[in-house]
Amino acid sequence: MAIGAAALASPAIARATPPRAAQTPHSLNVGDRLQRFDLLKPGVRSYLRSQLRGDQHLATDIWRRETRIDTVDGAPRLLILQRWDSAHQPSVTSERVSVLEPGTFRPITHTRVATQEDGRRIEGFRFADDGVYGLADLPGNERAGFAQKSNEAMFNFETDLEMLQTLAWAPGYSVSIPFYHPGGGAPARYVWSVGGEERVPSPDGGALDCWIIQTDYNDPGHPPARFWLVKSTQQFLKLEAPGADHVIHRKVLLPG
Template identity: 45%
Template structure:
């Protein structure tokens, strides 16, 4: 994933009340601004089994564990999100450690370790006010020399599920959020409709449910 490439996430929940109803402009969620519902993000562990369904056949795709912690870093309380992913189809696993400012969800660092066929790739980044850079002191960091200007700060796409919980989601709510590009390296608009990320505009892509621990792909 290219960390500073910009993507726009349109959050749209519910249907318009009527064709004649006035539509409010989407709320722009800026990095660094306090999130009114940040307190809804509680420490704990969620495990998600994602699967594919074809007729009467149910095939496991992967298991995703996401843990939320509030810990002290450099003398400050921080939000720490730890994720572990296991493939259900190939011998592959991924872990991610992400740190954020409490109250704003502004990203501080992000480290991803992906293991497949006995090989592990490490990628680590630090987010500053105007740049995203590779973590120089992180051993084996494949992104050590990464250094890109970020005139508009972005949230961490790898923790979108938790971030959305801090928004005032309700029928008719719309927001725009600056996220990095997708893993294919290009910006794209990812709408949220109801409790699904992706919606009907992206047929065939993974539909991660924002509520509950049972995910269908």
């Protein structure tokens, strides 16, 4: 699906403030209290995922993410529920549920269910201090025997969007986070830092003062991915990540 190149572009209305000299990254560990966790509000938010290819802006899918506190096995838990609806054929719907410890984002379990014309694919994982393992008691789990050892407890990379909204961003601040994508390659630490500040137009005609958070995903020879977070609420607004062949991958918060 093609959309106008200028649509949802959210151009800055003032020149971005250059970053201050970065401090030594703060080393975040699983179990640490996240200083601004209370800024993460329950609710449903939808995002447009798209690609910029030259003068074309191509929609990929709509990404729905819900954050809520619920009781799981008798304990209060933070739940992050995702749903992806593809904008192309054949249609694919992916639903994901992350269960975490409130206040710390310590991951407990993560499940994925992908549905398309030829059936469903189920994957489930549990996080432990020494690694990530398949959920043996999840019916139909294709990854029941999965095991990925690690030398420290890892955060769930599939919850980075919400987790970034809970950190103590300030000029010059940087943080090293141990992240792992369930079922993926080797776990690692990644450094995120404040790359600048910018004023972004808001839907009501005003402007939002934003942090620009960046990471190179441990590839210093590649341009960094940049995340815009509203300073007052730390709500995620958009992401721009350069890819191969001069493609820019984008995620933009939709109104409503």
